[in-house]
Amino acid sequence: MSNENGMGPGQIVKVLIGIVVFLVVAITLLAKLATSGFNVDAEVMTNESVAARLKPVGDSVAADAPPGSRTGEQVFQAVCITCHGNGLLGSPKFGDAAAWGPRIAKGFATxxxxxxxxxxxxxxxxxxxTLTDSEVARAVAYMANxxxxKFAAPQADASGASATSASAPAAAAAALDPNVVGKKIxxxxxxxxHQAGVSGAPKFGDKAAWAVRLKPGLDEVQKIATKGLNAMPPKGGYSGSDAEFRAAIEYMVNNSK
Ligand code: HEC
Ligand code: HEC
Structure with missing residues (x-):
C-alpha cells in the first residue's frame, strides 16, 4: 500500500544511486573539458602549429578593407597576432604591460x-x-596602448597629403640619410x-630631366612615384618603408641638380 503513491526505501536508494552516477559522470566530463583546454595550449608550441600560425604572415590582410584604411585592431588581428598574440619568438605579448613597458619607453617613433x-x-x-606605413603605425599604437x-595613432593614410607631415614615419624620414640609406636603395x-634612363626614366645626374619632374615639389613627386607612373612601378618596386623610399628619391634628386 505504502509503495503505491510515494517511494519505498528501495526506490529512494535507486534515486540516490542515480544522483551519484550523474555527479560522477558530470565531474568526469568537466575534468575532461579542463584538461583538453590545457592540451590545446600545449599544442600551440608544436612545430606544426607554430608553422600554421606563421603561415598567414604575408597573406593579404582584411581583403574587404582597401589598403591604407585598415585600423590598428584590424592589422593586429590579421597579422601581428600571429606572434604578439601569445609572445611567439620572444615578442612582447598583447596586453602584457610588463613586457611592453621597456618597449614603450623607446618612444612611438622608434x-x-x-x-x-x-x-x-x-x-x-x-x-x-601590403601594410602601409600608417597602418603599421596604427597597429603599433593599438598594441602599445x-x-x-597612450600613443595617438595616425588616422589618415600617407596617400592623403595631410597625414605625411604629422605621422611618425614621416618624422623618422628626416633621420634617414639619403647618402647612406638612399644610396643603398x-x-x-x-x-x-634610372641609371640608363630605361623606358624614359629620368636619368641619374640628368639635371634637365629632373628639373621638369621636380616642379610640383618633392612631396608631390614622392606621391606620384609611390603610386607608380607608366613604366615606373609603384615605389620603383621597392618593398621597404616610405621613409626609405623617400631617401632614395632624395639621393637621386640631390645628385641631379
Ligand atoms: C613572426 C613574428 C612576428 C610578427 C608577425 C610580428 N611581430 Fe612584432 N615582434 C616580434 C618579435 C620576436 C619581437 C621582439 C624583437 C626583439 O626585441 O628582439 C617583436 C617586437 C615588436 C615591437 C617592439 C620593437 C622594439 O623596438 O622593442 C613592435 C612595435 C612590434 N613588434 C610591432 C609589430 C606589429 C605592428 C606587427 C604587425 C603588423 C608585428 N609586430 C608582427 C615578432 C613578430
Ligand atoms: C623598372 C624601371 C624602374 C625602376 C626599377 C625605378 N623606376 Fe623610377 N621611373 C621609371 C620610369 C620609366 C619613370 C618615368 C615615368 C613616366 O614619366 O612615364 C620613373 C620616374 C620616377 C620618378 C619621377 C616621378 C615624377 O613625378 O615624374 C621618381 C621620383 C622615381 N622614378 C623614383 C624611383 C626610385 C626612388 C626608384 C627606386 C626605389 C625607382 N624610381 C625605380 C622607371 C623605374
Missing part, C-alpha cells in the same frame, strides 16, 4: 621604425608588405632603370 624595418626576429611590417601606452633597386 617602435614604428622598428615595426616598419624589422627588429631582430620581428620581420619588417610583421612580414606583410593595450600594454599601457638606389644602387640595389632604382639603378636598374
Amino acid at each position: 617602435l614604428v621604425q622598428h615595426a616598419l624595418s624589422g627588429f631582430n626576429a620581428m620581420p619588417a611590417r610583421g612580414g606583410n608588405a 593595450a600594454g599601457g601606452a 638606389y644602387e640595389s633597386v632604382c639603378v636598374a632603370c
Whole structure:
C-alpha cells in the first residue's frame, strides 16, 4: 500500500544511486573539458602549429578593407597576432604591460621604425608588405596602448597629403640619410632603370630631366612615384618603408641638380 503513491526505501536508494552516477559522470566530463583546454595550449608550441600560425604572415590582410584604411585592431588581428598574440619568438605579448613597458619607453617613433624595418626576429611590417606605413603605425599604437601606452595613432593614410607631415614615419624620414640609406636603395633597386634612363626614366645626374619632374615639389613627386607612373612601378618596386623610399628619391634628386 505504502509503495503505491510515494517511494519505498528501495526506490529512494535507486534515486540516490542515480544522483551519484550523474555527479560522477558530470565531474568526469568537466575534468575532461579542463584538461583538453590545457592540451590545446600545449599544442600551440608544436612545430606544426607554430608553422600554421606563421603561415598567414604575408597573406593579404582584411581583403574587404582597401589598403591604407585598415585600423590598428584590424592589422593586429590579421597579422601581428600571429606572434604578439601569445609572445611567439620572444615578442612582447598583447596586453602584457610588463613586457611592453621597456618597449614603450623607446618612444612611438622608434617602435614604428622598428615595426616598419624589422627588429631582430620581428620581420619588417610583421612580414606583410601590403601594410602601409600608417597602418603599421596604427597597429603599433593599438598594441602599445593595450600594454599601457597612450600613443595617438595616425588616422589618415600617407596617400592623403595631410597625414605625411604629422605621422611618425614621416618624422623618422628626416633621420634617414639619403647618402647612406638612399644610396643603398638606389644602387640595389632604382639603378636598374634610372641609371640608363630605361623606358624614359629620368636619368641619374640628368639635371634637365629632373628639373621638369621636380616642379610640383618633392612631396608631390614622392606621391606620384609611390603610386607608380607608366613604366615606373609603384615605389620603383621597392618593398621597404616610405621613409626609405623617400631617401632614395632624395639621393637621386640631390645628385641631379
Ligand atoms: C613572426 C613574428 C612576428 C610578427 C608577425 C610580428 N611581430 Fe612584432 N615582434 C616580434 C618579435 C620576436 C619581437 C621582439 C624583437 C626583439 O626585441 O628582439 C617583436 C617586437 C615588436 C615591437 C617592439 C620593437 C622594439 O623596438 O622593442 C613592435 C612595435 C612590434 N613588434 C610591432 C609589430 C606589429 C605592428 C606587427 C604587425 C603588423 C608585428 N609586430 C608582427 C615578432 C613578430
Ligand atoms: C623598372 C624601371 C624602374 C625602376 C626599377 C625605378 N623606376 Fe623610377 N621611373 C621609371 C620610369 C620609366 C619613370 C618615368 C615615368 C613616366 O614619366 O612615364 C620613373 C620616374 C620616377 C620618378 C619621377 C616621378 C615624377 O613625378 O615624374 C621618381 C621620383 C622615381 N622614378 C623614383 C624611383 C626610385 C626612388 C626608384 C627606386 C626605389 C625607382 N624610381 C625605380 C622607371 C623605374
